[in-house]
Amino acid sequence: MGKRILMKGNEVIAEAALRAGCRHFFGYPITPQTEISHYMAKKMEEIGGVFLQAESEVAAINMVYGAASAGVRVMTSSSSPGISLKQEGISYSACAELPMVIVDIVRCGPGLGGILPAQCDYFQVVKGGGHGDYNLIVLAPASVQELYELTVEAFNLADRYRNPVVILGDGYLGQMMEAVEFRDEEPIEKANKDWATTGHGGKRTHNVTTSIYIDPNVLEAHNRKLQEKYRVIKEKETRAEVFNCDGADVVVVAYGTVARVVKNVIKDAEKKGIKVGLIRPITLWPFPTEVFDKYATVPKGFLTVEMSAGQMVEDVRLALNGRNRVEFHGRMGGNVPTQKDILEIVCQMADGQ
Amino acid sequence: MAIVFKKPNALTDKPFHYCPGCTHGIIHRLVAEVIDELEIEGNTVGVSPVGCTYNNYEYFSCDMVQAAHGRAPAVATGLKRALPDKVVFTYQGDGDLAAIGTAEIVHAATRGEKITTIFVNNAIYGMTSGQMAPTTLVGQVTTTSPFGRKPQLHGYPVKVSEMLATLEGAAYIERVSVDSIKNIIKAKKAIKKAFQVQLAGLGFSMVEVLSTCPTNWGMSPVKSLDWLRENMAEHYPLGVYKGKDLEV
Ligand SMILES: Cc1ncc(C[n+]2csc(CCOP(=O)(O)OP(=O)(O)O)c2C)c(N)n1
Ligand code: SF4
Ligand SMILES: [Mg+2]
Numbered sequence: 293m294g295k296r297i298l299m300k301g302n303e304v305i306a307e308a309a310l311r312a313g314c315r316h317f318f319g320y321p322i323t324p325q326t327e328i329s330h331y332m333a334k335k336m337e338e339i340g341g342v343f344l345q346a347e348s349e350v351a352a353i354n355m356v357y358g359a360a361s362a363g364v365r366v367m368t369s370s371s372s373p374g375i376s377l378k379q380e381g382i383s384y385s386a387c388a389e390l391p392m393v394i395v396d397i398v399r400c401g402p403g404l405g406g407i408l409p410a411q412c413d414y415f416q417v418v419k420g421g422g423h424g425d426y427n428l429i430v431l432a433p434a435s436v437q438e439l440y441e442l443t444v445e446a447f448n449l450a451d452r453y454r455n456p457v458v459i460l461g462d463g464y465l466g467q468m469m470e471a472v473e474f475r476d477e478e479p480i481e482k483a484n485k486d487w488a489t490t491g492h493g494g495k496r497t498h499n500v501t502t503s504i505y506i507d508p509n510v511l512e513a514h515n516r517k518l519q520e521k522y523r524v525i526k527e528k529e530t531r532a533e534v535f536n537c538d539g540a541d542v543v544v545v546a547y548g549t550v551a552r553v554v555k556n557v558i559k560d561a562e563k564k565g566i567k568v569g570l571i572r573p574i575t576l577w578p579f580p581t582e583v584f585d586k587y588a589t590v591p592k593g594f595l596t597v598e599m600s601a602g603q604m605v606e607d608v609r610l611a612l613n614g615r616n617r618v619e620f621h622g623r624m625g626g627n628v629p630t631q632k633d634i635l636e637i638v639c640q641m642a643d644g645q
Numbered sequence: 646m647a648i649v650f651k652k653p654n655a656l657t658d659k660p661f662h663y664c665p666g667c668t669h670g671i672i673h674r675l676v677a678e679v680i681d682e683l684e685i686e687g688n689t690v691g692v693s694p695v696g697c698t699y700n701n702y703e704y705f706s707c708d709m710v711q712a713a714h715g716r717a718p719a720v721a722t723g724l725k726r727a728l729p730d731k732v733v734f735t736y737q738g739d740g741d742l743a744a745i746g747t748a749e750i751v752h753a754a755t756r757g758e759k760i761t762t763i764f765v766n767n768a769i770y771g772m773t774s775g776q777m778a779p780t781t782l783v784g785q786v787t788t789t790s791p792f793g794r795k796p797q798l799h800g801y802p803v804k805v806s807e808m809l810a811t812l813e814g815a816a817y818i819e820r821v822s823v824d825s826i827k828n829i830i831k832a833k834k835a836i837k838k839a840f841q842v843q844l845a846g847l848g849f850s851m852v853e854v855l856s857t858c859p860t861n862w863g864m865s866p867v868k869s870l871d872w873l874r875e876n877m878a879e880h881y882p883l884g885v886y887k888g889k890d891l892e893v
Contacts, residue, residue: 316727342726345750346719354716354749355745361710366723382714487722491731493687498657500702502693502711534763571781 296473302327302466303438305395308443309367311478315341316366317478317529318355323407325397328337328369344489346480349374353381354605360390364489365447372413387503395459397466400626408626410462414603416575417458427522429457430576432547436470444478451483453525464549532580537587538567541642543570545596545608557634584611592641593617597629655686659703666866668823668856669698677838689732690724692717696738697771708834715746718753721760734745734761739780743805757814757848761839764851767858775861779803782880806853812885815828817888820853824870841893
């Protein structure tokens with residue numbers, strides 16, 4: 293491993309992408325992710341890559357669609373209102389099976405909302421957002437080190453499965469300065485991209501990238517193929533951190549920045565003689581449903597904590613399927629659930645309330 | 646026996662699905678002939694629009710990418726930036742380019758993207774059954790301007806070539822028509838020049854082609870050609886709007 297350096301989360305995402313071999317970036321400015329563009333604008337010019345500030349997020353995602361069709365590693369980044377605009381292109385890309393990495397550094401909504409951190413894009417990123425039956429691989433880092441590692445991984449996953457991958461972080465992660473340790477060499481997987489539209493050079497019949505299948509049976513067959521791919525991804529790529537759950541009284545479910553707050557709550561609760569566990573989904577899609585089976589009967593139940601009105605909690609309820617109580621605590625508008633408030637709820641639950 | 650006329654290599658064997666008398670087919674052929682003449686089929690990636698020609702990726706034998714409605718210039722930008730040595734073109738209708746995709750075409754031209762756009766203006770939304778397009782002529786009856794296009798209600802038809810010609814990034818812009826043999830020959834020359842401008846790396850190039858839609862205009866193919874000549878060509882004058890003296 294190389295040496296540890298202090299870096300801002302957003303810049304680490306950009307650096308990780310470059311290290312993963314991404315030489316094409318298309319974006320449109322929006323807080324709180326703009327440092328990604330700033331970093332890319334500078335570095336891409338230095339190394340002869342492509343940084344392009346598009347006229348809109350709609351255009352940016354379609355530029356990504358074009359570059360991905362050509363088989364290059366490509367990324368775009370944005371924040372919530374911009375991701376709403378990208379949804380058209382994301383649905384098309386999922387259907388056309390184009391590998392790409394999309395970063396969403398979430399801010400509070402709805403509407404123009406505010407620029408403070410939130411987790412209220414879970415629905416639009418994890419559950420679709422765009423039209424049709426498709427899934428994105430959604431990675432939820434909780435530290436700057438993880439932003440780095442998961443961004444590199446995102447490019448491998450995108451290529452391996454020919455699927456868009458989203459890095460879903462909140463504004464804190466993007467803006468936070470933290471130590472990061474870069475590897476000397478990145479584990480870059482080489483993918484076969486003989487489907488790419490690069491010009492056939494007279495050596496093969498023409499390649500086509502498309503997301504339209506007018507014949508109902510052909511479209512259904514394509515959908516079945518996509519669903520089968522999603523099944524394999526669920527089987528192979530589901531990830532979660534399970535912390536302190538064995539013998540826990542209460543299990544808290546949280547991802548990203550909130551999971552870090554919960555880790556402090558666990559220490560506070562320990563002092564009060566309450567054992568609190570944490571399930572931190574790292575892949576939001578595929579959701580780590582099976583992890584819940586092992587702890588489904590935890591005596592005092594589950595608490596989901598989010599910076600939203602309650603979005604991931606729906607997946608927690610589905611995973612438990614009525615086997616245990618699931619409480620929810622959420623803050624909105626850019627507020628973070630406090631250690632104190634979470635501890636209080638945990639104590640009440642441990643108390644049987 | 647000597648072959649005097651054949652299908653260009655840049656077209657596949659798939660029969661066109663266009664309505665009888667629709668001039669989309671002629672325009673496809675011209676693009677394919679130019680690709681053959683410039684010997685660039687293996688180096689070319691085309692972008693299909695949303696419109697009657699959504700699936701022309703089945704007709705062109707070069708690599709093809711199908712784009713969302715209006716987004717072809719953005720998709721082409723991504724392709725060209727990833728493949729700077731390849732030829733990238735978009736083929737777009739007037740609903741696709743001049744309505745939903747206005748931002749994408751204006752900014753591709755503004756940036757001087759080294760791509761070529763074939764812009765087929767038939768003054769109507771063909772595929773969705775004849776609604777008013779931004780290019781629909783004043784007085785023209787469509788399914789969404791059933792009493793004719795009225796400027797007070799619907800505004801005026803947009804002149805895309807004139808508009809884009811004001812942009813520095815646009816190197817070559819010409820408006821042509823395919824209503825007669827003479828004009829078809831001119832149209833082919835323009836398309837060829839547009840591709841040559843891209844090959845020379847001079848900037849954005851576009852050929853606007855006035856085209857017919859007999860089905861939604863509610864006319865016979867022959868009457869459609871007359872209508873194009875008598876009405877469209879008047880509002881949309883043919884000619885070179887940018888890059889007249891460009892040497893390629
Ligand atoms: C986002 C979106 N909006 C609307 C449509 C429906 N639609 C399909 S083709 C079309 C109009 C195409 O007209 P034009 O570009 O003029 O092409 P033409 O068929 O006349 O060649 C529309 C509105 C769509 N496919 N996608
Ligand atoms: S609807 Fe009009 S534009 Fe479309 S194929 Fe038929 S004639 Fe051509
Ligand atoms: Mg049209």
